[in-house]
Amino acid sequence: MVSSCTASVREYTSIASYRISMMECTSRTSRLLVLAAVLLLSWSPGSLAVPRRLLQTTPAQDFAVEHAHIRACLFQRPLKYTQELADRAEQWAQRYKPDCSAASPEPGVNVFVGNAGVTWLPSDAVAAWAAEKDNYDYGSNSCAAGKQCAHYKQVVWQGTKELGCAVVDCNSGATLMTCHYEPQGNLEGQKPF
Numbered sequence: 001m002v003s004s005c006t007a008s009v010r011e012y013t014s015i016a017s018y019r020i021s022m023m024e025c026t027s028r029t030s031r032l033l034v035l036a037a038v039l040l041l042s043w044s045p046g047s048l049a050v051p052r053r054l055l056q057t058t059p060a061q062d063f064a065v066e067h068a069h070i071r072a073c074l075f076q077r078p079l080k081y082t083q084e085l086a087d088r089a090e091q092w093a094q095r096y097k098p099d100c101s102a103a104s105p106e107p108g109v110n111v112f113v114g115n116a117g118v119t120w121l122p123s124d125a126v127a128a129w130a131a132e133k134d135n136y137d138y139g140s141n142s143c144a145a146g147k148q149c150a151h152y153k154q155v156v157w158q159g160t161k162e163l164g165c166a167v168v169d170c171n172s173g174a175t176l177m178t179c180h181y182e183p184q185g186n187l188e189g190q191k192p193f
Helices: 015-042 059-072 083-094 122-135 150-156
Strands: 109-114 162-169 175-182
Touching: 059 122, 059 150, 059 162, 083 162, 083 175, 109 122, 109 150, 122 150, 122 175
Parallel strands: none
Antiparallel strands: 109 175, 162 175
């Protein structure tokens, strides 16, 4: 059978083989036209601009979803995000705006300070806290020597039910992120889960 779409009827052994060839050719041509249309639309001048986010989220949602993911890995319920705790976190963080490096964790409070000149997202803070999992020994309920794991333990603390978080741009250009938890975790002598 001739493979070209431009072959004449005389080149085929029967009208049936000619019709089959033309149907294949039409189908192939249709697919090429659709592909060409998609490519032309995707290369329009507007596509050279920064891509638009299809799903807009708030920092509150970003903090809550990241926490929920980490807790789900341990089969724990997600935390309820509350405005009351977010307001408390905002007030707490604002105290450190002049010098964010002075902010340090307290019971029921996680702190992240990101360097100036970088765009920091809530997912960066929660990922940093979650990375402390590698420093935590569940058997002894302790952190590795010289390492931190209290942030991680607070994120996964089974008794914690609620959180609220805040992001503050420091005077130095750094970014301070904090989450406040209720009930607070990291209780002495108790394991997080």
